[in-house]
Amino acid sequence: MRLILGSGSPRRLDLLAQLGLVPDEVRPPDIDETPRMGELPRPYCARMAREKAEAVEIAPDEVVLCADTTVAMGRRVLGKPADEVEARSFLDALSGRRHMVVTAIAVKSADGMRQREVTSAVRMKRLSKTEIDGYLATGDWRGKAGGYAIQGPASTFIPWISGSHSAVVGLPLHETAQLLSAAGIMIWPTA
Numbered sequence: 001m002r003l004i005l006g007s008g009s010p011r012r013l014d015l016l017a018q019l020g021l022v023p024d025e026v027r028p029p030d031i032d033e034t035p036r037m038g039e040l041p042r043p044y045c046a047r048m049a050r051e052k053a054e055a056v057e058i059a060p061d062e063v064v065l066c067a068d069t070t071v072a073m074g075r076r077v078l079g080k081p082a083d084e085v086e087a088r089s090f091l092d093a094l095s096g097r098r099h100m101v102v103t104a105i106a107v108k109s110a111d112g113m114r115q116r117e118v119t120s121a122v123r124m125k126r127l128s129k130t131e132i133d134g135y136l137a138t139g140d141w142r143g144k145a146g147g148y149a150i151q152g153p154a155s156t157f158i159p160w161i162s163g164s165h166s167a168v169v170g171l172p173l174h175e176t177a178q179l180l181s182a183a184g185i186m187i188w189p190t191a
């Protein structure tokens with residue numbers, strides 16, 4: 001079986017490497033990521049992962065892995081900020097509060113689609129203007145759901161998480177290994 005990573009996220013490539021997997025090809029999907037009116041974060045995230053997998057063409061001997069990470073403030077979806085102004089508004093909203101990070105994965109092969117989603121709780125300290133200004137200046141918020149990345153300088157803002165660290169970064173490795181194995185990708189090579 002050939003493994004296709006249906007993602008342009010360098011984080012997902014790195015996380016996959018932690019399973020000892022190097023994709024045979026990377027095929028980033030191009031879909032409309034606009035949430036529907038009133039769509040809640042978890043169903044939105046699951047829909048995104050599924051639509052990404054549906055958008056990637058595969059041959060009968062290929063398995064494609066797609067994922068979506070969404071930050072949820074209550075019923076509100078915080079996606080990737082379009083610009084620094086939006087990133088600041090996200091950080092203002094997250095400051096001093098607990099939020100959820102949902103990552104959904106979808107694995108598609110000739111025998112169908114398998115999906116999982118993982119929700120983690122993350123607490124962010126109360127941020128001062130100096131901290132927000134300083135963090136925005138690093139540019140690390142770009143392309144990150146909610147306008148921060150737990151694996152970068154924003155980790156100094158996060159005293160506590162409950163859930164899966166790899167899921168917050170972009171790919172829940174436990175569930176990813178399960179779905180890929182079920183689809184015929186060998187994780188632990190036999191001698």
Ligand SMILES: Cc1cn([C@H]2C[C@H](O)[C@@H](COP(=O)(O)OP(=O)(O)OP(=O)(O)O)O2)c(=O)[nH]c1=O
Nearest residue numbers: 007008009068069143144145149150168169170
């Ligand atoms: C919350 C959080 C998100 N992120 C990243 C992971 C994802 O790359 C990104 C969320 O955007 P996604 O839409 O999930 O993914 P993407 O657009 O980067 O890539 P693709 O659709 O091609 O798979 O936010 C972090 O790196 N660290 C974090 O702590």
